[in-house]
Amino acid sequence: MEPHPSRETTPTVTIDLYSDTQTRPTPGMREAMACAQVGDEQSDSDPTTRALCDRVATLLGQEDGVFMPSGTMCNLVSILVQTRAGDEIVVDDQSHIYNTEAAGSAAIGGVSVKALATPAGIFSPNAFAAAIRPPARTAPRTALVSVEQTTSFSGGSIWDLADMRAIRDIAHRHELKAHIDGARLLNAVVATGIPAEDYAAGFDSVWLDLSKGLGCPVGAVLCGTRAFVVEAWRWKYRLGGAMRQSGVIAAAGLYALDHHVEQLRADNAHLRLLHAAIADAPGLSFDPAAGQSNILCFGVAGLGITAPDFAQACLAHDVRIRAIGSQIRVTTHLDVDRAGAVRAGEVIRAVAEAFAARL
Numbered sequence: 401m402e403p404h405p406s407r408e409t410t411p412t413v414t415i416d417l418y419s420d421t422q423t424r425p426t427p428g429m430r431e432a433m434a435c436a437q438v439g440d441e442q443s444d445s446d447p448t449t450r451a452l453c454d455r456v457a458t459l460l461g462q463e464d465g466v467f468m469p470s471g472t473m474c475n476l477v478s479i480l481v482q483t484r485a486g487d488e489i490v491v492d493d494q495s496h497i498y499n500t501e502a503a504g505s506a507a508i509g510g511v512s513v514k515a516l517a518t519p520a521g522i523f524s525p526n527a528f529a530a531a532i533r534p535p536a537r538t539a540p541r542t543a544l545v546s547v548e549q550t551t552s553f554s555g556g557s558i559w560d561l562a563d564m565r566a567i568r569d570i571a572h573r574h575e576l577k578a579h580i581d582g583a584r585l586l587n588a589v590v591a592t593g594i595p596a597e598d599y600a601a602g603f604d605s606v607w608l609d610l611s612k613g614l615g616c617p618v619g620a621v622l623c624g625t626r627a628f629v630v631e632a633w634r635w636k637y638r639l640g641g642a643m644r645q646s647g648v649i650a651a652a653g654l655y656a657l658d659h660h661v662e663q664l665r666a667d668n669a670h671l672r673l674l675h676a677a678i679a680d681a682p683g684l685s686f687d688p689a690a691g692q693s694n695i696l697c698f699g700v701a702g703l704g705i706t707a708p709d710f711a712q713a714c715l716a717h718d719v720r721i722r723a724i725g726s727q728i729r730v731t732t733h734l735d736v737d738r739a740g741a742v743r744a745g746e747v748i749r750a751v752a753e754a755f756a757a758r759l
């Protein structure tokens with residue numbers, strides 16, 4: 401049988417910068433999972449899952465949280481709870497919600513998406529205000545705005561706290577809900593020193609991913625008011641149900657919050673190192689905002705080749721990077737140490753120089 405077109409074989413490589421989802425659970429994390437106390441999440445009697453939800457809710461300054469299998473489901477459930485069919489939501493045009501969630505909000509919630517063109521995945525409060533539709537019999541109702549902190553496909557750029565707050569306040573003045581896709585919110589926290597609860601304050605829904613830089617095998621925690629979480633649970637149920645003895649995976653989340661948050665600071669530092677090593681490499685083009693957290697995007701059109709060609713050439717040197725459209729994306733994480741980041745910088749630079757020499 402032909403393999404499905406979306407199947408990607410994961411090559412065995414020494415330095416894997418494809419995504420921070422590529423981390424493997426550490427021995428300590430596996431031990432914590434093996435020893436987890438469990439119950440039944442459906443009746444809120446899995447003590448480890450409860451502890452994780454409480455821990456993340458406190459970290460984000462929210463009343464309550466619900467454990468989800470993925471960040472994608474956190475975004476979808478947030479939209480489903482806070483909109484109704486025929487509404488419109490506002491996101492940036494490189495956002496995960498718009499590009500890689502299989503149009504779940506449209507397919508399941510009947511919601512349309514207004515995607516704002518942005519320079520680095522970040523739109524201004526003015527651009528957002530202009531995107532809100534005035535009430536009209538003929539227009540969809542603008543119902544929710546989502547901010548992705550940090551950005552994923554826009555190279556890990558970090559939203560200013562002031563802009564986030566301005567967007568939140570504009571949303572509330574117009575009776576819209578304000579949502580944070582916090583897949584990598586803690587990468588912003590360690591980069592800026594601004595506490596997660598300050599970023600999240602006053603937002604109606606916000607979540608953290610555990611399976612990215614925090615290194616867990618799976619999971620995310622979605623937070624908001626108690627009333628929001630009651631409704632989020634209903635949607636979780638409609639979309640598939642409870643995860644029963646989820647304490648086994650929630651334990652990985654608690655372990656990560658105890659042991660891996662500082663690692664995010666190292667991930668950001670490794671990315672800066674790598675960026676500095678290739679910033680003036682021939683033929684590579686970077687956004688001025690590049691290199692703020694653990695993701696770096698760059699173009700290779702100046703080398704007269706495609707992004708997949710460039711990625712393939714790096715793979716031949718045992719460094720895996722990701723081609724996304726015409727861009728390359730590299731992501732640092734806990735399975736890539738300082739030496740790995742330095743080596744990746746050398747390889748990317750050498751590959752750029754080799755292609756440039758053929759021009």
Ligand SMILES: Cc1ncc(COP(=O)(O)O)c(C=O)c1O
Pocket residue numbers: 469470471472473475496497548550551552581583584609611619620
């Ligand atoms: C910004 C952003 N939001 C949401 C998601 C979805 O998270 P998950 O892979 O846990 O479904 C991702 C995943 O890469 C992401 O980068």
